[in-house]
Amino acid sequence: MKTSTPSSSIEDYVKVIYSFTEWQDKPITSTRLAQRLGVANSSVSEMVRKLKDQGLVDHKPYSAITLTGDGVRLAVSMVRRHRLIETFLVQELGYRWDEVHDEAELLEHAVSDTFIERMAAKLGNPLRDPHGDPIPAADGSVQVPAAHRMNELDAGHTGRITRISDENPELLRYLAAEEIDLDAEVEVLGRRPFGGPLVVRIGSGGTPREFDLAEEVASALWVHSEDAHAGCSVTGP
Amino acid sequence: MKTSTPSSSIEDYVKVIYSFTEWQDKPITSTRLAQRLGVANSSVSEMVRKLKDQGLVDHKPYSAITLTGDGVRLAVSMVRRHRLIETFLVQELGYRWDEVHDEAELLEHAVSDTFIERMAAKLGNPLRDPHGDPIPAADGSVQVPAAHRMNELDAGHTGRITRISDENPELLRYLAAEEIDLDAEVEVLGRRPFGGPLVVRIGSGGTPREFDLAEEVASALWVHSEDAHAGCSVTGP
DNA sequence: CTTATTGTTTCGGTATGCCTAAAAATTATC
DNA sequence: GATAATTTTTAGGCATACCGAAACAATAAG
Numbered sequence: 001m002k003t004s005t006p007s008s009s010i011e012d013y014v015k016v017i018y019s020f021t022e023w024q025d026k027p028i029t030s031t032r033l034a035q036r037l038g039v040a041n042s043s044v045s046e047m048v049r050k051l052k053d054q055g056l057v058d059h060k061p062y063s064a065i066t067l068t069g070d071g072v073r074l075a076v077s078m079v080r081r082h083r084l085i086e087t088f089l090v091q092e093l094g095y096r097w098d099e100v101h102d103e104a105e106l107l108e109h110a111v112s113d114t115f116i117e118r119m120a121a122k123l124g125n126p127l128r129d130p131h132g133d134p135i136p137a138a139d140g141s142v143q144v145p146a147a148h149r150m151n152e153l154d155a156g157h158t159g160r161i162t163r164i165s166d167e168n169p170e171l172l173r174y175l176a177a178e179e180i181d182l183d184a185e186v187e188v189l190g191r192r193p194f195g196g197p198l199v200v201r202i203g204s205g206g207t208p209r210e211f212d213l214a215e216e217v218a219s220a221l222w223v224h225s226e227d228a229h230a231g232c233s234v235t236g237p
Numbered sequence: 238m239k240t241s242t243p244s245s246s247i248e249d250y251v252k253v254i255y256s257f258t259e260w261q262d263k264p265i266t267s268t269r270l271a272q273r274l275g276v277a278n279s280s281v282s283e284m285v286r287k288l289k290d291q292g293l294v295d296h297k298p299y300s301a302i303t304l305t306g307d308g309v310r311l312a313v314s315m316v317r318r319h320r321l322i323e324t325f326l327v328q329e330l331g332y333r334w335d336e337v338h339d340e341a342e343l344l345e346h347a348v349s350d351t352f353i354e355r356m357a358a359k360l361g362n363p364l365r366d367p368h369g370d371p372i373p374a375a376d377g378s379v380q381v382p383a384a385h386r387m388n389e390l391d392a393g394h395t396g397r398i399t400r401i402s403d404e405n406p407e408l409l410r411y412l413a414a415e416e417i418d419l420d421a422e423v424e425v426l427g428r429r430p431f432g433g434p435l436v437v438r439i440g441s442g443g444t445p446r447e448f449d450l451a452e453e454v455a456s457a458l459w460v461h462s463e464d465a466h467a468g469c470s471v472t473g474p
Numbered sequence: 475c476t477t478a479t480t481g482t483t484t485c486g487g488t489a490t491g492c493c494t495a496a497a498a499a500t501t502a503t504c
Numbered sequence: 505g506a507t508a509a510t511t512t513t514t515a516g517g518c519a520t521a522c523c524g525a526a527a528c529a530a531t532a533a534g
Contacts, residue, residue: 031481039521047521062483103348103349109347115326115330278512298499
């Protein structure tokens, strides 16, 4: 059991492993991890061995990689850092949605816990970041909103956008330009023939407007159905 | 001529070389540089060779180290970063004087130019940091206040504290506890016999109070004499 | 069931930046 | 001006984290 401060590489590996299973539960493989991190497969093999030595992941050769309890704790603290920094950049320094990610990526490894907690206090301990992703609390508990991807909803469903996936910056810019924002009310109207685009009505602020959303766009928008049981699952520390 | 982004080590070396000559003009030697950076002499020799290769310093073996034009430019931009971050931490996140240095030390290497400039704008492009050190402008020009160390002043001199050296955190805490702040009016009354402590009257806010200041304290306080020619030298870009 | 194909790991090698110990140059002392 | 003391540089090593190429498993295809 190593107690040394993890390097920023280790923090990145653990965060990516965690993030991969956050909105779906396939465990991550070496190759995917390498893709996400932008490194060679061989680098991942090496690093995973190190993570295992430090008790952060479980891994048998040639099979998937999963986090241990310590691994999850470290990952959650990195996610908290990342999302608080993003929120701060948007709310206090006027960054746009699509600008925050890279800056947060660098800052999350550099700042102290003191910095994070003062920032959180200044922001009023927010529970969601600018994309609607849940911000884990300082004790490690996470409020996961009970939401579904918009492209998986049937016609007639109504609800609010509770999360916008930040994986594709270009998509974020499109949504910003169309003024499709977090918490907008949505109604799924149906689908164009032959599995075509999803037709939805979105009322963000003013009068509702209709959109034909490509699959990629619809799957990036997560909707909290108000008619469904309105709950939040909480993962304890 | 290398155009690659300097590593954070290189940024540190250049910043320390610059800082050493900021309030005095002895050029820095390998040993001193090693002391300031907390590394072995041999590490300095190696690194200085690299800095020379990149055109950031001039150095002949066994003699002092000086910055080139490029070196000064890089150093000034690092000093700008450092001091803006310190100011931000104090004004926006409620850090105390003696807490900011280490945090700024880490952040200055991590954040983007965008971050720095947004922060500067939010702070109203300040010209001094919380200790009174001048913050270089984005174009590299520096406003150096015409001040002297308090221990070098003769009895009868009056003025304001324009800078408090931040080299000794314990000293900063002492000054904070005694409420000796930046911009306080001071009058040098004299010296205790046999080169004893300096006796000064300091009026920060309320009624002036008298202090016996040890040499180390007095030399950390820089005074801008109001009776002397009140000017600021500006170093261009 | 045997051979491709794909995925994963191991094996040298590279770059950074630090170290200690030994060698070389400079400066100080006699 | 020769020797002693100090400063500085060189030489050989260590840790991190990456790479490409080759070896090795596991799965898919015939």
